[in-house]
Amino acid sequence: MSQNYFPHQRNGTVLSDAQYQALRTAFREVDEEKQGAIDSSLVPNLVGKLLGRQVTRNNNLIFYNTTKNGVVKFSDFVAIMSEAMAETTNWGRLQTEVKGYVGIDTIQEQIRKKALKRGFEFNIMVVGSSGLGKSTLVNTLFKAKVSRRSCLQSEKDPAVIIPKTVEVQSISHVIEENGVRLKLTVTDTPGFGDHINNENCWLPILEYINEQYEKYLSEEINVSRKKQIPDSRVHVCLYFIAPTGHGLKPLDIEFMKRLDKVVNVVPIIAKADTLTIEEREHFKARIKQALNEAGISTYPMKELETDEEDENINSRIRDQMPFAVVGSDKSHQVDGKEVLGRLTNWGLIEVENHNHCEFSNLRDMLIRTHMQDLKDVTHCIHYENFRFERLNARRKIDKGEDQESRC
CATH class of the missing domain: 3.40.50.300 (P-loop containing nucleotide triphosphate hydrolases)
Known part of the structure; x- marks a missing residue:
């Protein structure tokens, strides 16, 4: 796979280069000591900030399963985000911009x-x-x-x-x-x-x-x-x-x-x-x-x-x-x-x-x-x-x- 895509994926969620970079930027902002890992207590708010919604119970289970000794590495964080994105269309800051009218707003009427x-x-x-x-x-x-x-x-x-x-x-x-x-x-x-x-x-x-x-x-x-x-x-x-x-x-x-x-x-x-x-x-x-x-x-x-x-x-x-x-x-x-x-x-x-x-x-x-x-x-x-x-x-x-x- 190209280096523009993170090779780890779950539920078929593949991150684009823009999405991957957005995750990395958000992670680095929290990782003040530049150790490549953050305190696990910071993850729920970080996920909510990126997706624009609170973390669900299912996301919390994934989060706790990937947490080791109260610390979350970037690869673990990407896994958590991939799972969270797979179960919703509320992608918040990770949405892809549409430049013009497409017509997807008619789906509701259909x-x-x-x-x-x-x-x-x-x-x-x-x-x-x-x-x-x-x-x-x-x-x-x-x-x-x-x-x-x-x-x-x-x-x-x-x-x-x-x-x-x-x-x-x-x-x-x-x-x-x-x-x-x-x-x-x-x-x-x-x-x-x-x-x-x-x-x-x-x-x-x-x-x-x-x-x-x-x-x-x-x-x-x-x-x-x-x-x-x-x-x-x-x-x-x-x-x-x-x-x-x-x-x-x-x-x-x-x-x-x-x-x-x-x-x-x-x-x-x-x-x-x-x-x-x-x-x-x-x-x-x-x-x-x-x-x-x-x-x-x-x-x-x-x-x-x-x-x-x-x-x-x-x-x-x-x-x-x-x-x-x-x-x-x-x-x-x-x-x-x-x-x-x-x-x-x-x-x-x-x-x-x-x-x-x-x-x-x-x-x-x-x-x-x-x-x-x-x-x-x-x-x-x-x-x-x-x-x-x-x-x-x-x-x-x-x-x-x-x-x-x-x-």
């Missing part, structure tokens, strides 16, 4: 058109004991009768009766708004937490989530696979907390501890209109404390943030959680406008009024700001963890069978 033709998918699971308004809340979120229960012919339908064991039941709809089609799948879990003995009642739910990962994996590794793999993986699990007692119940903690590593868990306080504002704030504080003490990771997870903008947005969401919500699909007239709300002896609880409850905060996160991120985290984190464990287990089995056949 993607938008193809995506609109294909449509979108979103899969939501609701978990909680009966009577917490799960069906009503889902209907309120999408302003349509999309919950499983609301699609039954009659409230006397046998499916409404609480089952003896936890069941997992799904129903799908296609809804459209302003030319955007969404295939929405709502998964309900009747029977959860409704019995005297609720031991292991989370198990059917965990099995269902893993079954959807298994379906996707089977299609993905199939020799003749579909052009677009149907996605039945659960993108978010709304966990309904009863607005009673002093905080989380043992079952609440057990469920979220079992599932927070396999699905995006969003805890919400159901029927928040039964609490005064002061009671609501105290209740939320106790829940946050319990989640923290139990080591439960709820969505959005801090360790997955990749830049300052994400960090600021998600920090505000975490401050608001768990969302204290009220659901209602009934309209009422307020100052000549129709609003969704619940009429009580004390007045009208407006569902989308920030002063009345936090429903709009939940809706905005799920649909208007974080729907794609929920899907991305499901695919890149939860599914990837499942995929790694499953394929790794298969390799071990295959290796064992191969050794037996040689004996």
Whole structure:
């Protein structure tokens, strides 16, 4: 290879002469003693300065793996930068200047058109004991009768009766708004937490989530696979907390501890209109404390943030959680406008009024700001963890069978 290119490369990233010189210049500015090595603590800021963004968790792992005795040589620094550049297009000071109009700005519109033709998918699971308004809340979120229960012919339908064991039941709809089609799948879990003995009642739910990962994996590794793999993986699990007692119940903690590593868990306080504002704030504080003490990771997870903008947005969401919500699909007239709300002896609880409850905060996160991120985290984190464990287990089995056949 020409001396204009650094021979070390990873993930197919080859540095041009200009990029290589930019790295060398930045490294020399920090290497004040001209020893050809710098203190490892300086590397994250140096990477961030060059790329114009903070170092991700993955970059940190690469960084620590290449650090020796707290010192980083220039060759190690180039390896770290090559890995960081391979996983992003945010190259900051290392970008190549374009001298004239090319048209790459039209890519976004091309993607938008193809995506609109294909449509979108979103899969939501609701978990909680009966009577917490799960069906009503889902209907309120999408302003349509999309919950499983609301699609039954009659409230006397046998499916409404609480089952003896936890069941997992799904129903799908296609809804459209302003030319955007969404295939929405709502998964309900009747029977959860409704019995005297609720031991292991989370198990059917965990099995269902893993079954959807298994379906996707089977299609993905199939020799003749579909052009677009149907996605039945659960993108978010709304966990309904009863607005009673002093905080989380043992079952609440057990469920979220079992599932927070396999699905995006969003805890919400159901029927928040039964609490005064002061009671609501105290209740939320106790829940946050319990989640923290139990080591439960709820969505959005801090360790997955990749830049300052994400960090600021998600920090505000975490401050608001768990969302204290009220659901209602009934309209009422307020100052000549129709609003969704619940009429009580004390007045009208407006569902989308920030002063009345936090429903709009939940809706905005799920649909208007974080729907794609929920899907991305499901695919890149939860599914990837499942995929790694499953394929790794298969390799071990295959290796064992191969050794037996040689004996």
